[in-house]
Amino acid sequence: MTCVDDFRLRFGKKELVPIVIGGMGVDISARALALEGARMGGIAHISDAMVHTISDRHYDTRFVSQKAKLYKYNAANSDKSKVLFDLGRLAEATHKHVEGTMQAKRGEGLIFINCMEKLTMNAPRETLRVRLRSALDAGIDGITLSAGLHLGSFALMEDHPRFRDAKLGIIVSSLRALQLFLRKSARLNRLPDYVIVEGPLAGGHLGFGMDWAKYDLRTIVAEIQHYLRTEKLNIPLIPAGGIFTGTDAVSYLETGAGAVQVATRFTATHECGLPEKIRQEYLKASEDDIEVNMISPTGYPMRMLKGSPAIGAGTRPNCEAYGYLLDGSGNCAYIVAYNREVAAHPGQKKISVMDKTCLCTAMRNFDCWTCGHYTYRLKDTTRQLPDGSYQLLSAEHVFHDYQFSTDNKIALPPEP
Numbered sequence: 001m002t003c004v005d006d007f008r009l010r011f012g013k014k015e016l017v018p019i020v021i022g023g024m025g026v027d028i029s030a031r032a033l034a035l036e037g038a039r040m041g042g043i044a045h046i047s048d049a050m051v052h053t054i055s056d057r058h059y060d061t062r063f064v065s066q067k068a069k070l071y072k073y074n075a076a077n078s079d080k081s082k083v084l085f086d087l088g089r090l091a092e093a094t095h096k097h098v099e100g101t102m103q104a105k106r107g108e109g110l111i112f113i114n115c116m117e118k119l120t121m122n123a124p125r126e127t128l129r130v131r132l133r134s135a136l137d138a139g140i141d142g143i144t145l146s147a148g149l150h151l152g153s154f155a156l157m158e159d160h161p162r163f164r165d166a167k168l169g170i171i172v173s174s175l176r177a178l179q180l181f182l183r184k185s186a187r188l189n190r191l192p193d194y195v196i197v198e199g200p201l202a203g204g205h206l207g208f209g210m211d212w213a214k215y216d217l218r219t220i221v222a223e224i225q226h227y228l229r230t231e232k233l234n235i236p237l238i239p240a241g242g243i244f245t246g247t248d249a250v251s252y253l254e255t256g257a258g259a260v261q262v263a264t265r266f267t268a269t270h271e272c273g274l275p276e277k278i279r280q281e282y283l284k285a286s287e288d289d290i291e292v293n294m295i296s297p298t299g300y301p302m303r304m305l306k307g308s309p310a311i312g313a314g315t316r317p318n319c320e321a322y323g324y325l326l327d328g329s330g331n332c333a334y335i336v337a338y339n340r341e342v343a344a345h346p347g348q349k350k351i352s353v354m355d356k357t358c359l360c361t362a363m364r365n366f367d368c369w370t371c372g373h374y375t376y377r378l379k380d381t382t383r384q385l386p387d388g389s390y391q392l393l394s395a396e397h398v399f400h401d402y403q404f405s406t407d408n409k410i411a412l413p414p415e416p
């Protein structure tokens with residue numbers, strides 16, 4: 001019976017197990033998870049979302065409090081145009097995160113960084129340039145461009161010495177988005193090394209509207225595959241979103257995918273960055289506990305558990321400390337929603353904002369429980385313990401289950 005291990009993803013002479021662990025910000029696809037994915041011969045992502053916070057957490061820096069202190073005078077001002085990231089510190093934080101991870105890497109696999117364009121950081125072009133180039137400087141194996149069309153992103157790295165040797169790819173959710181990107185990259189004579197095609201069942205932000213349920217991954221993959229064949233472009237395609245078993249993965253590999261990208265099943269592992277209590281929320285979730293909503297200030301729909309504390313929270317905008325979603329003119333859709341509620345409830349100490357959330361603060365505090373559509377199936381991948389909680393899995397167990405399982409079977413972990 002065919003299993004994922006019968007296939008390999010080839011990058012030149014390099015052969016990889018065709019399993020990619022997707023980027024999960026903020027620090028959910030943590031360094032420990034990425035290291036395991038690489039050790040087992042696959043590809044795994046870290047994420048550069050809110051990299052200052054990640055650096056402070058793991059590398060004993062004080063980037064967030066330093067920025068908050070610098071802009072403290074502006075906290076009550078709804079104009080955040082002056083709240084800018086220091087590009088030197090951004091480079092330093094990215095460097096620490098990437099170098100610290102790469103130095104610990106063992107095994108034959110690769111570690112990539114997920115870089116979201118929607119993290120506009122009040123200076124979209126300048127900050128993205130520093131993020132991409134610092135990751136390359138610090139030795140990342142590859143960069144996955146996500147959450148945006150990235151029409152200018154290759155140009156930001158064009159003169160970097162590693163532009164042609166690092167693996168560079170993009171996440172798209174439609175043929176149209178890919179065509180736009182390929183047109184730009186062809187001008188630089190640099191095609192992407194891989195294309196991740198993310199369907200509507202993925203976690204995090206979705207590249208669809210609220211009509212996401214009308215789309216399906218297989219149709220989009222087939223359409224893009226047909227286009228690449230017609231254009232004689234030999235770029236590995238990597239489907240993502242809702243691939244829950246090794247057998248699901250094989251069905252894509254058999255029809256020509258280079259690898260699959262998966263994430264949800266790794267949210268139930270020891271190595272993922274979610275706190276233990278929240279991993280249990282994911283494990284016990286039922287289908288009814290999950291929704292796609294528009295509370296992200298990015299304007300993209302986002303899938304999350306309905307119990308996320310971020311929903312309805314009236315957090316005071318914390319752009320002086322964070323500010324990752326400021327659009328370049330000091331605006332964020334959450335600030336508008338927050339100010340509207342404050343004005344509507346004068347004198348009220350605690351307000352609730354339902355239509356948007358302060359995503360920076362929420363992601364920093366693990367209060368936005370973004371998740372994939374099949375999160376409700378996680379409980380079937382492990383054992384329930386006598387106290388009602390679920391046994392956590394090792395990343396190795398989940399990776400090997402994808403790699404070797406057949407017949408839609410999911411191997412339970414050894415008894416604790």
Ligand SMILES: Cc1cc2nc3c(=O)[nH]c(=O)nc-3n(C[C@H](O)[C@H](O)[C@H](O)COP(=O)(O)O)c2cc1C
Nearest residue numbers: 022023024025146202203204241242262263264372
């Ligand atoms: C908790 C969680 C957080 C995610 N965060 C990001 C992110 O920050 N950037 C991104 O490009 N994709 C993000 N994703 C999408 C994954 O990288 C991946 O493509 C997708 O979820 C795969 O589908 P699956 O979860 O059904 O396996 C996230 C997914 C999950 C489950």
